[in-house]
Amino acid sequence: MRDKTISNITEYIGICNDLINSGFFAFRGQCCSLWSLEPGIMRKVRRTFAGIGEGGLLFRLSVDHALELVRKAKVSGHFAENEPDLSILASLQHYGAATPLLDFSYDPLVALYFACLPHDESAVESDGKVFCINYPHQMRSHSSPLRPINDPSRINLDSTLEDASRYIWYWKTPEYLCRRSERQQSVFIFGWGLYWKYDTNKLIDELNVLVISAETKKSILNELNLSHGISEQTLFPDVYGFSHSNSHDKMIKHYSSEELYDKGEEQWRDGSPEWAAEYYKMAYTKNPNWIEARCKSALSLNCIGEQDKALTLINASMDTLGRNWKLLLCRSIIDCTGDKDWRVDMREAKAVADTENERSEFEAYLYEYGALLCVKTGITSR
Template sequence: MQKKEPIQISSLGEFIGWVKQLDFKKCLFRGVPNAEYRIQASAYRRPKEENRNLEKFLQINKHLIADARLRGHGERDGRELGDLEILAQLQHFGAATCLIDFTHNAQVALYFACQKDSKWEKNQRDSENPPDGKVYAVPNDPLNFKKVTPDLLKEKISYFLPRSQPYGRDRQLYHWEPGYQNNRIIAQQSVFVFGAPEIDENEACIIEEECKKDILIELEQVSGINEAMLFPDFDGFSRLHREDTLYEELGASDYFRRAERAHSETQYEEAILNYDKAIELDPQDSETYLWRALAKRALGQNRDTIDDLDKMVKINSNPHAFEMQGKVLSHMKEDRKAIAAFDKVIELDPDNPSCYIRRAIAKWNLRQYQETINDIDQHLQIEPDDFYAYRLRGKVNEDLGNLDEAKRDFQKALRFLSPNARSIGEIKSNIQRIEKRIVEKN
């Protein structure tokens, strides 16, 4: 494939556009913080440039594997590791090997391309500007790469790294996704590419240095990609808190994420503490009040739940906010308050069918039967094929003693059900019961 001139990227949207126009559907991506960096194995860069060759490249990796075995790092769970497995473990902890990190996820590669170049920072001159980043894309197909199978995994490293260039053809390249995958490999959707000390680029894009910070913010906001997500293991957690990392106070979004995690694990008191901090820092975020209300509801703190729901709709008086308020109040059996909330939804969005049916249920609970039927009728004008609405109206009509109307409603509900629906038996039973009552009445 002919090499194209890299295009300049200044936003996440532009990057996604670049990925979509690639000539190949399946590809692997690699992001580097300095656009001058080529696709090279880190072990190849260890010798001085004038001493780099295929023989030296193989020797470095063989010695690394041998030393690791001598130090007792050649086994895991009582099983002897293959050469590639040892190299993967060493690479995980920062050793220079023949393995080159790629990812299936283009946005993960973009994240790494948006990082600062630590080597440049160490050797920078005042007259130099920080470097642009770069994302490489290479086709992931059998013509480019041979997949490492369990049988190949048993081979020595010399099998994959021949000492000389094969005559008249390119060196065989391999791609390998380890069967034993730690959390970091999974999070980064990593794949190792190897077989040559350097790989030619097919397509690439340049990430403009002045846009790196904004793109990282976009990646976190849009895709949830950040350092904590990509390095979820203990080693990665330690990286987040290393000495040269600037300590930053937690923001409202940080506390909200902490609260979400605690909430999902039913640690409601811990969740509420973090929702409190998020609200303290951003008191105008209506969604946080909703989630704090749900946590308080789970703890049976009904009065505080209602207070938070009131605060939510005071900040954000849109139909969705009132609908959420009404749904939570309905679950709490606060039917009168729920009706008031659904009234607001219908006032703002009269074509919302679900709120008519929800308000109807609340009114039914309060035995406001005729108003219940009126709401169901409104709902059916918008969704005339809703079996649930006919079933509900059938129950209300039965409560009112309108047996003929109830029978017709249940028959209509039956008409709109699929043949295998679970409710068929219940509705048929309702019809039989009503028919029996009609006979008794007459």
């Protein structure tokens, strides 16, 4: 990544003209030089679920929220019935909603405007940055993850967002989409930063980065307005309250423990125990006395080979909540998977369940999660 500090518009225009003459560039301005290339929806999810879950879960939550955002937009009455999902996201992005999209512009002065906006009115000003990408060059490279979108109506948003873990999608927004899109000469890129397990270092290393010093921001904004007609009024000709209510500084509603548990159940049924374990964990984090969520998180971990983590969770749960038959049965199942002695816990679990008249629920657990134990105990059918 090549960084160069800019102190005035004349210097900036000269460098951008040289870049444009050597290729076909798009530009993105960010008002804080410390920020990575990360879409608003990821920042929103990070802030809402701070301290809960792993990185991969943040990706999953980002995808879930993006799909929910489009669903709400479709029933809001702001869009045509047949409006493509990607067009809806683009419109919402321009009006301030937090989406998976990253705005770039063909106009380097538009990017400069955003780079010069104040980072924090109440704090010491930060340098800004303009990221410059030669995207046709990237698309010609077989090793590049960058992929074009030519027809948004043919895009399945669910699978495309999932593919953000492997590809970086590029889409030039049509001028008819909205006045902001036309004025800002927009192009969208998404996938960047949404799933950091994908190695995008090669693409990022080929970016040109122009740093706008903090002390020159105000004078550059003034010159952009007076000499180039670029200001908030010209770049933002209209506003929708719906999009504002979904901007990145608005918190996502916190899911209840029941809703998180239901998401775990859904992931388990869909054959994704790794995600099920995380959602169950979030459920019992909100409701620490929920034995069912603890058990199912442990059993999901066991299913993906994380026996040590599963046993640690069950043992800690017993220390806190006592020798509940579900916890005992879970530990028996986990020990059986690891070829450890499972019989003592199994006998105690069955005895406790019988005492509490919960034998049928006991057997249901055994059928669903303890296939190996079913064989060893001789239980083959309900």
